[in-house]
Amino acid sequence: MSIDMTEVTDSEQFDEVRLIDAGSNPTRFARGWHCLGRSKDFRDGKPHTVKVFGTKVVIWADTKGKLNVLDAFCRHMGGDLSKGEIKGDEISCPFHDWRWGGDGKCKDVPYAQRVPLRARTAAWETMEVNGLLFVWNDPQGNPPPADVTIPEIPGFGTSEWSDWSWNTFLVEGSNCREIVDNVVDMAHFFYVHYQMPQYFKNIFEGHVAAQHMRSTGRDDIHTGVQLDMPDSETISDAAYYGPSFMLDTVYTVAGDTTVETKLVNCHYPISQDSFVLMFGTTVHTIDGVTQEQADGMAEMFTEGVETQFKQDVEIWKHKTRIENPLLTAEDGPVYQLRRWYEQFFVDVEDITEDMVARFEFEVDTTKALETWKVEVAENVAKGIVPEQDPTKAKA
């Protein structure tokens, strides 16, 4: 066996200061399906305002219940359609009552003899999957390819699954690439989220970026994602389907009990330095778990996940964008993840093979686990419980 374990230390060969290349935010918004939230929240008979993709859109349900998404600014005099009214199938502008259809065309100007030429505004194609509303964004204006879609959760919408418990965060001062970077970040699960990853593997292939993690909790701190199940193990198979929507199948296993949870982690960009982060959880209700118990577990899991997102946001608020991360052998494949992510920011014809070819990376967690076990044992011995709420910790 030939193992070259010669390590190069900084002091021997590289004594230059490592400079951070902060780069710059992208100049366009990603091509792909973006989840804007739960469908039912947009079906209350009112128009909704959502700031996304550097603009403002109006979302409303027509008489058939179809959700429509249009640029909110009326092409007549710039009125905000999302402050208007739904009239029949159309959205009416509060300024002069111009009526716009879900296809982006102006259908009627009630005070005028005819609708002017070129009375067409930007419309986003919509899709509803698993009770969630998605819009297709493509700077080139192409329709969504049939093979780029969001997987359905079998049995969702029946009593097999609890209702989505859904939460929304506004993140300002950061580009949404920060959350995507977490896909490969094995070590932050310990330091930021108080989990112990035992096994960690990433696979990127086509428009999918997967993270397979087996983790346990810590003896010095208990988190909601452990579901109050002592000595539980978490089996998590998560993947981004496109640039912004991650669906995670989580099995929480303790003794003979296994709880299956689906966790959604998704975002949409407001601007290049702000985004809306959303997460939702639903718990599988079969296997001797009642609907009430499932809802209760979903709530507990959601609270745990909410804490985790707050912990991430606290990091992003203060960090810099970095194009040239300095990595150890135990870090995940940040550069390859970003190469995968790049496919959504170039024209389809400019996607290169390396962005979409399968890439696998299994992280060595041996040294990390050795170190973390000692740290946790020391905390337990000293009776130290790490603070979970990032706004209270390290103030």
Add this chain to the structure above:
Amino acid sequence: MKQIDCQQCGTAVLVEKFSIPHTSVQWVSDAATSCPRFAEATADARDSVCGTTALSCSSLSQSIDDAVRDGRLPIKSRVEPVIGDALVADAL
């Protein structure tokens, strides 16, 4: 990264090892069709995890382990990867 051919089907991939537990595999052909195990998994979708074709191919894993044992695949420290087309072009 170093080229390793699967002992089972001959598919060439690029592999990097930072330690015995660590493995990094860059496919340079369409994984879903060039690996017979993956092709089978895709056809039948049972083994498909998360929309990628499968978690791993046991024949390829064995081929990588053998290459390490034979000294054909050295274990190295991490270097910053070349990004873009050059990654695949340089390595093969």
